[in-house]
Amino acid sequence: MGTGETRWTIHGERVVDENRHIRLSTVDVELPDGVRFTQYVARMPRCAMTLVLDDQPRVLLMFRHRFIVERWVWELPGGYVDHAEDVATAAAREVEEETGWRPRSMEHLVTFQPSIGSLDQPQEIYLARGADRVATVPDVNEAEDVRWVPLTEAVAMIDSGAILGAATVVGIYRALTLAP
Incomplete structure (x- = not known):
């Protein structure tokens, strides 16, 4: 079980495209061990x-x-x-x-x-x-x-x-x- 603390560090987010149906962005993430990567994230309406x-x-x-x-x-x-x-x-x-x-x-x-x-x-x-x-x-x-x-x-x-x-x-x- 986790402690409820955020273990990942977010270094920034860049919107790639956005309209009323989707927001697509890239997020720069750092893991607890220092590894960094870019993750695509899609956000859509309920x-x-x-x-x-x-x-x-x-x-x-x-x-x-x-x-x-x-x-x-x-x-x-x-x-x-x-x-x-x-x-x-x-x-x-x-x-x-x-x-x-x-x-x-x-x-x-x-x-x-x-x-x-x-x-x-x-x-x-x-x-x-x-x-x-x-x-x-x-x-x-x-x-x-x-x-x-x-x-x-x-x-x-x-x-x-x-x-x-x-x-x-x-x-x-x-x-x-x-x-x-």
Whole structure:
């Protein structure tokens, strides 16, 4: 266990690029043994995703193309939290915009950082128990398909690589620990 003291010395930071979606910088770091190096650091806005479960239990998933990894994958609905927006409100808004389903309730489930060694991007997952259909077709720019998937099948989708995103993996595995 650490003492809580900072053991690394930061000698400076230089912004490489910055916009509303990312701040990329290089940081000059010195380790306790005197070794110095430059580390790239990316800072991105808080994201909120929602694990929507029905009583069967099934999870609401979106099928979408992620060009960065050149794959079609299944994911939880979610996105960036606007600066002044309440995180639970943002999570519920994203579900409705991306899937056409409105969550009946919102409860904080877990917060995590997906790649804490070089990326600062808080991820918050909310739990919604049940949802009401408010639109018949998902936004074509958001999802190719939206489905209710049995929780056990969603776990198998992680194993097969059909689910890759950290927030979806964390949310589904966290759902396994919830009381029915």
